[in-house]
Amino acid sequence: MKFKDKVVIITGATSGIGEACAAAFGHEGAKVVITGRSQVKLDNTLSKLQGAGITCHGVLADAASEVDNQKMAEEAIQKFGKIDVLINNAGISMRALFQDLDLKVFKQVMDVNLWGTVYATKYCLEQITANQGSIVAISSINGYRGTPARTAYTASKFAMNGFMESLRTELLKKNVHVLLACPGFTASNIRNNALQADGKPQGASPRDEGKMMTSEEVALEIVKATYKRKREIVLTGQGKLAVFLNKWIPGIMDKVVYNEMAKEKDSPFK
Numbered sequence: 207m208k209f210k211d212k213v214v215i216i217t218g219a220t221s222g223i224g225e226a227c228a229a230a231f232g233h234e235g236a237k238v239v240i241t242g243r244s245q246v247k248l249d250n251t252l253s254k255l256q257g258a259g260i261t262c263h264g265v266l267a268d269a270a271s272e273v274d275n276q277k278m279a280e281e282a283i284q285k286f287g288k289i290d291v292l293i294n295n296a297g298i299s300m301r302a303l304f305q306d307l308d309l310k311v312f313k314q315v316m317d318v319n320l321w322g323t324v325y326a327t328k329y330c331l332e333q334i335t336a337n338q339g340s341i342v343a344i345s346s347i348n349g350y351r352g353t354p355a356r357t358a359y360t361a362s363k364f365a366m367n368g369f370m371e372s373l374r375t376e377l378l379k380k381n382v383h384v385l386l387a388c389p390g391f392t393a394s395n396i397r398n399n400a401l402q403a404d405g406k407p408q409g410a411s412p413r414d415e416g417k418m419m420t421s422e423e424v425a426l427e428i429v430k431a432t433y434k435r436k437r438e439i440v441l442t443g444q445g446k447l448a449v450f451l452n453k454w455i456p457g458i459m460d461k462v463v464y465n466e467m468a469k470e471k472d473s474p475f476k
Contacts, residue, residue: 208433209272210235212339213286214279217269217326218296220247223344223389225254226425227293231259231353234429240275241267249268269322270314279329289333291432294323294366295344302403303474304357311405312358312405319362322367340383340432343370347445348389354467355474358398374437383435387428390445391418425474 218224219240232238232255240255240262242248248264255262263285267274282289300311314449323343335420336339336454348356349363367386399407419442431439440446452459468475 207235212290220331224295226421275325290339300398315358390442
């Protein structure tokens, strides 16, 4: 029981990687606090976790709201008395050419992905520092390599990576663990809910989800990396290769990435 009696907060945990992390940390003995914007989905996930014998609590919260993030931290302390680990998982993607993109969509993606991480970390930091715990950010390969038609998403993940690196350095002498987890393509609903140029969800994934790493597999890697207090993990062979090659042959990678993303169903560019 790697996290027995530890209190773990996971934002955006009503599906995908977040829900899988809630189950994975719970199975390791953690008391889990999850957030979500839908009460129905929140209740469904809590029911699953409770059915698996996991001690858990749900907070109806929007990751982009500073007030909601403060409430999340306060409820966790009221319910379980402390906070040991924060998993900044809440996120949203988009798919449209920048020239066509409504800037409200760009802002929405930044508000959820970057500011959601900033707010949650700010209000949990005092507790995590006192307990010498962990702050985890679920970033992406897009935090290292931009992809076309994902400008806002890429910008948010680059910003998240920089924020976490700076924070880790600030906390170097306080024995606080900061983990940057960067999955590659993962089978989840993030592409189904990705925003189009006008802000409407695209509704269906343009990629073959069956060939991707599962959310459960990603969650287990995050649990292991948190337990071992690793600095960073980059997941999938394709993801590791992309990060490596982008460092050494960025010009060639521009063409490789363009051609790869152009293969997607209904790609907005060719």
